[in-house]
Amino acid sequence: MLRVEMDRTDIPNAGPGETAATIKALATPALLLDKDRLDGNLARLSSRMARQGVVLRPHMKTAKSIDVARRVYPSGVGPITVSTLAEADYFAQHGFRDITYAVGLAPHTAERAMRLRKAGIDIKVLLDSPEQAIILGAAARAAGVAPSAFIEIDCDGHRGGLTAGDPKLIAVAAALAEAGVKLAGILTHAGESYGLSTPAGLVAAAENERALAVAAATTLRAAGHECPVVSVGSTPTAHFAEDLTGVTEMRAGVYMFFDLVMHGVGVCTTDDIAISLLATVIGTKPEKGWILVDAGWMALSRDRGTAAQRVDQGYGLVCDVAGKIYPDLIVSQASQEHGILSIRPGSAQALLDLPIGAKVRILPNHACATASQHELYNVVSAGSDAIEARWPRIRGW
Amino acid sequence: MLRVEMDRTDIPNAGPGETAATIKALATPALLLDKDRLDGNLARLSSRMARQGVVLRPHMKTAKSIDVARRVYPSGVGPITVSTLAEADYFAQHGFRDITYAVGLAPHTAERAMRLRKAGIDIKVLLDSPEQAIILGAAARAAGVAPSAFIEIDCDGHRGGLTAGDPKLIAVAAALAEAGVKLAGILTHAGESYGLSTPAGLVAAAENERALAVAAATTLRAAGHECPVVSVGSTPTAHFAEDLTGVTEMRAGVYMFFDLVMHGVGVCTTDDIAISLLATVIGTKPEKGWILVDAGWMALSRDRGTAAQRVDQGYGLVCDVAGKIYPDLIVSQASQEHGILSIRPGSAQALLDLPIGAKVRILPNHACATASQHELYNVVSAGSDAIEARWPRIRGW
Known part of the structure; x- marks a missing residue:
C-alpha cells in the first residue's frame, strides 16, 4: 500500500516581508513562531516585574x-x-x-x-x-x-x-x-x-x-x-x-520563546514554547523504529541541553503539524540535514505511521540555538494554518 | 601589573569582497581559512582518487x-x-x-x-x-x-x-x-x-x-x-x-577543511585543519584556571563530536594567533558568546598568562558546524598575518 502526502502548493521559502499561504504549504525545514504564545510569555514576565517594581530589560x-x-x-x-x-x-x-x-x-x-x-x-x-x-x-x-x-x-x-x-x-x-x-x-x-x-x-x-x-x-x-x-x-x-x-x-531573553530546557528546569509548560521547527518525512525504517525527516542539526542546532536533565528530549520533541505533541516521539539522532525520529527509550508508545511527505513540528531544546540557524520566523497563531508574517532575524557580530 | 594588548587598527568585520588589513586587526569572533592547507587537502584526495581511477564528486x-x-x-x-x-x-x-x-x-x-x-x-x-x-x-x-x-x-x-x-x-x-x-x-x-x-x-x-x-x-x-x-x-x-x-x-566534503573529529578518527593531523576561529581574551580567572574569550557556541557551534573520542577536545583546541597549538589548552565550556579556556583535565601544563585583548585561534571539532555559524571566510596563508580575501558562504534551504 503506497501512501503519499503531496502538497501541490509547496513553495520554496519566501524572503522576509513576503507571505506564504499556509503552514502546510511551507517548504521545510522552516522555523515557526506562535505569536499568541510569544505574547503570553511576554505578558507573564512583564506583569511579574511590574508587580515587583523592577524594570525589565529584555x-x-x-x-x-x-x-x-x-x-x-x-x-x-x-x-x-x-x-x-x-x-x-x-x-x-x-x-x-x-x-x-x-x-x-x-x-x-x-x-x-x-x-x-x-x-x-x-x-x-x-x-x-x-x-x-x-x-x-x-x-x-x-x-x-x-x-x-x-x-x-x-x-x-x-x-x-x-x-x-x-x-x-x-x-x-x-x-x-x-x-x-x-x-x-x-x-x-x-x-x-x-x-x-x-x-x-x-x-x-x-x-x-x-x-x-x-x-x-x-x-x-x-x-x-x-x-x-x-x-x-x-x-x-x-x-x-x-x-x-x-x-x-x-x-x-529565552523567556520570550521558552524551550525544552526551560521546561525541564520547570519554568514553563510545553504549551508555552513559542517556536518550533517544521519538517517533512523523507523516509521510514519501521524495522528500526525510525522515521527520517529533513531536519538535522543544521535546522535544529547541535544543542543537547536536555541530555543532563531528568527527561532527555534528544534533539527535540515531535508534534503534529497543528502543534499537538506525539507522546514520547523525539528526534533521537541528527546529522547535518537528517533527523531520526523514534520513540523515547523505555516508552510503550508505538511508532506512528507517518508517510513520506507528512509534516511535523519539533519543539527545540534551546530556543537561542535553534532560532540562530534560521533567517526568519514564519509567524503563526494557535489554531490557524496561515502564515501571518515573516519576521527577519539578524546574525553575526 | 596591568597588561593590555590593544590593536588600534581593530575594525568591525568587513563584508564579502572587502579586505581587512591583518589577522591581528580583525574584529572577533571571525572565521579564518588557511588557503594553503585547503589546497593541500584538496590535492591529497584528488590525486588519491585519480590514482584509483574513481571520479571525485566533492x-x-x-x-x-x-x-x-x-x-x-x-x-x-x-x-x-x-x-x-x-x-x-x-x-x-x-x-x-x-x-x-x-x-x-x-x-x-x-x-x-x-x-x-x-x-x-x-x-x-x-x-x-x-x-x-x-x-x-x-x-x-x-x-x-x-x-x-x-x-x-x-x-x-x-x-x-x-x-x-x-x-x-x-x-x-x-x-x-x-x-x-x-x-x-x-x-x-x-x-x-x-x-x-x-x-x-x-x-x-x-x-x-x-x-x-x-x-x-x-x-x-x-x-x-x-x-x-x-x-x-x-x-x-x-x-x-x-x-x-x-x-x-x-x-x-569535510576533507577540504578537516577538523578535530577527523583528527580523532585518524584521517588528518592538526596541521591539516584549514579553518580556525579567531577570538579575543575578555577576562581571566586564574584562581579557577580559566581564560574567558569572546567565542561561545554561536561562533564555534554546539558540536561536541570529540566527546566520544579518545581525546575530548571540549569545544576546540586553542592555538596562538599564528596557528601554533598551545599544548592541552582547550575550550572547556561555551555559552552563547563566551568560551572558557582551560588546561585539559589530567595535564600538567600550566595556564598561560594571556592578557585582556590577546587573540587566539581555535581549531573546531566539526568544520561543517563551525563554518555554518559564519557569513564568510577570512582567507589567510601560512606564515602571513594578511587577510588575502573574504569568501562568502551561503546558508538556508
Whole structure:
C-alpha cells in the first residue's frame, strides 16, 4: 500500500516581508513562531516585574528581531540587553536608544561601542578588571564621549565577573573613576540556574543572585562610589524570585520563546514554547523504529541541553503539524540535514505511521540555538494554518 | 601589573569582497581559512582518487562557497554533491551543471529539483522507496522533464537507504521505471566510519561500503536495470579505501577543511585543519584556571563530536594567533558568546598568562558546524598575518 502526502502548493521559502499561504504549504525545514504564545510569555514576565517594581530589560540575544522587540515595545527606545554589537547596531538603527551590551569588553568592542555612544546611543558596557577600564577610557577619549560601564559580579561561578566579596571590586571602580568612566552599576547573571529543576532550588538561586548583587552594590556605595543600577537576571530566576529588594532591573531573553530546557528546569509548560521547527518525512525504517525527516542539526542546532536533565528530549520533541505533541516521539539522532525520529527509550508508545511527505513540528531544546540557524520566523497563531508574517532575524557580530 | 594588548587598527568585520588589513586587526569572533592547507587537502584526495581511477564528486555541504569550489574546479561545471537545494541553486547560478542532491526526496524538493532540471541543470536526486518514485514522477511530468535518481543503499545502519539485500531494491527500481525516471545508479555513505579510530577499522569500513554498493548494483543489473553509477563516500573511507573495484565515484566534503573529529578518527593531523576561529581574551580567572574569550557556541557551534573520542577536545583546541597549538589548552565550556579556556583535565601544563585583548585561534571539532555559524571566510596563508580575501558562504534551504 503506497501512501503519499503531496502538497501541490509547496513553495520554496519566501524572503522576509513576503507571505506564504499556509503552514502546510511551507517548504521545510522552516522555523515557526506562535505569536499568541510569544505574547503570553511576554505578558507573564512583564506583569511579574511590574508587580515587583523592577524594570525589565529584555535580552534580545534569543529573538534578534525588531518585530519581536516591537511586541515588547510597540514604539519604545528600550531598555534592552544585547549579546553582540551587531545586535546593538541593528536595534539602534530601529530606534532603540537604551542598550546594555552584556559581554565582557575587549579593545575592538570598546572602540565600536564608543562609536555607537558618539552616535547618541546610551550604550552601557560590561567589565570586571582594571585593564578593561583602561581600555574603555582610551576608547572613550579617542571618540570624545563619556562612557558608562557595569561591573560584572559572579554570583554562582558560572563564567565571568568578580565575586561579591572580592577586594578587586573597589579596584575596578577606582580604575573606572580614574579613566573617566561612569559606573552604571553592577550586573550579574545566575547562569547556573539552568541546571536546577525544583521550585525551592530556583527560589534559592534567585535569592542568592539578589543578595550577592545587592552586597556588591553596598560595598561599592560604602566606598563612595555611586552604584545606581543593580541588574540581575536569567529566565529561571526572573520567574522564581520572591523578593527583589535592592534590585533595580531584571534581564531575561529565552523567556520570550521558552524551550525544552526551560521546561525541564520547570519554568514553563510545553504549551508555552513559542517556536518550533517544521519538517517533512523523507523516509521510514519501521524495522528500526525510525522515521527520517529533513531536519538535522543544521535546522535544529547541535544543542543537547536536555541530555543532563531528568527527561532527555534528544534533539527535540515531535508534534503534529497543528502543534499537538506525539507522546514520547523525539528526534533521537541528527546529522547535518537528517533527523531520526523514534520513540523515547523505555516508552510503550508505538511508532506512528507517518508517510513520506507528512509534516511535523519539533519543539527545540534551546530556543537561542535553534532560532540562530534560521533567517526568519514564519509567524503563526494557535489554531490557524496561515502564515501571518515573516519576521527577519539578524546574525553575526 | 596591568597588561593590555590593544590593536588600534581593530575594525568591525568587513563584508564579502572587502579586505581587512591583518589577522591581528580583525574584529572577533571571525572565521579564518588557511588557503594553503585547503589546497593541500584538496590535492591529497584528488590525486588519491585519480590514482584509483574513481571520479571525485566533492560534497559542498561543508564549504558552501563558490570560491572554495573554484579551488577544485577553476572553471568547471562539476561534478559536485549538495545537501540542500539552496546549495544547488547557488552553484547552478555560478555555472555548475552536474549536481547530486544527496538527501532523501520529499514532495517540495522533488518539485524544486525538477524546476532546476527544467533550467538545464543535470540534477540527480536520491530516494529509497516506491512512494518517492511516484512523487518524483509526478513532479517531473508537471515540469515536463526527464529526471534521474539514485537509490540510496544503507551500508552500515547509519540512517536512510535500503540494505543491499533488501527485496525492496528491485521494487524501487521498478517504480522508477514505471514513473518514467532514469536510474542514475546507487549511492551509499559510510556514516558510521566517523565513530572509528584505527586504520584497520577504516580500511574495513571502506571495503564494506564498496562491497555492499557493488552488491546492490549487481542485483539491479541482474534484474535488467541499468545502474551506471556506483557512488560511495565519507571522508574517512575516501582516505582509507584500498580497493575501489566496481565503484565509479567518491563523495566527501569535510576533507577540504578537516577538523578535530577527523583528527580523532585518524584521517588528518592538526596541521591539516584549514579553518580556525579567531577570538579575543575578555577576562581571566586564574584562581579557577580559566581564560574567558569572546567565542561561545554561536561562533564555534554546539558540536561536541570529540566527546566520544579518545581525546575530548571540549569545544576546540586553542592555538596562538599564528596557528601554533598551545599544548592541552582547550575550550572547556561555551555559552552563547563566551568560551572558557582551560588546561585539559589530567595535564600538567600550566595556564598561560594571556592578557585582556590577546587573540587566539581555535581549531573546531566539526568544520561543517563551525563554518555554518559564519557569513564568510577570512582567507589567510601560512606564515602571513594578511587577510588575502573574504569568501562568502551561503546558508538556508
